[in-house]
Amino acid sequence: xxxxxxxxxxxxxxxxxxxxxxxxxxxxxxxxxxxxxxxxxxxxxxxxxxxxxxxxxxxxxxxxxxxxxxxxxxxxxxxxxxxxxxxxxxxxxxxxxxxxxxxxxxxxxxxxxxxxxx
Numbered sequence: 001x002x003x004x005x006x007x008x009x010x011x012x013x014x015x016x017x018x019x020x021x022x023x024x025x026x027x028x029x030x031x032x033x034x035x036x037x038x039x040x041x042x043x044x045x046x047x048x049x050x051x052x053x054x055x056x057x058x059x060x061x062x063x064x065x066x067x068x069x070x071x072x073x074x075x076x077x078x079x080x081x082x083x084x085x086x087x088x089x090x091x092x093x094x095x096x097x098x099x100x101x102x103x104x105x106x107x108x109x110x111x112x113x114x115x116x117x118x
Contacts, residue, residue, distance in 0.1 A: 002089045003043055007051035007061045009094035010112040011036060022053040024061055032065040033112055036092065048084070090116065 005011055012030040014023050023030060040047055051058040085091065087106030091099050092114075099109045110116060 001045040002048055002084070002086070003040065003045060004048045004050060004085060004089065004091045004093075005036070005040070006093040006095075006112075007049060007053065007058055010092055011049065012061055012065060013112070022051075022057060024064070025053065025057060036112055037065060039116060 008014070008023055011033055012024065013033050014028050014030050049058045049062045051061070085102065085107055088108070090108045090110065091102065092110045092112060093099065094112050096109050096111045096114075099107065103109055108116070
């Protein structure tokens with residue numbers, strides 16, 4: 001099982017009530033989503049951190065929020081790697097409505113604050 005984790009407004013949270021695309025690049029103040037990070041520490045599977053900002057952006061954010069080194073964390077570009085999502089995998093994104101079609105194939109879709117009930 002794999003967990004695909006979005007960066008902006010999911011793994012990192014910004015102040016305000018709007019979406020912050022690539023906020024870390026712009027130097028916007030952020031806070032790690034500690035609740036999500038704790039879930040990832042306990043997750044028994046591969047973790048893929050991804051962003052529309054690209055692989056390097058995702059890698060930098062994962063490093064900055066101090067995901068533990070013992071987590072096998074890959075990085076991916078958001079929309080390029082949908083082909084890697086399989087039934088049983090988890091997708092966590094603040095825009096989870098984008099993935100509703102995947103639910104029918106057995107993909108588990110969650111928002112950044114949802115409880116994982118698999």
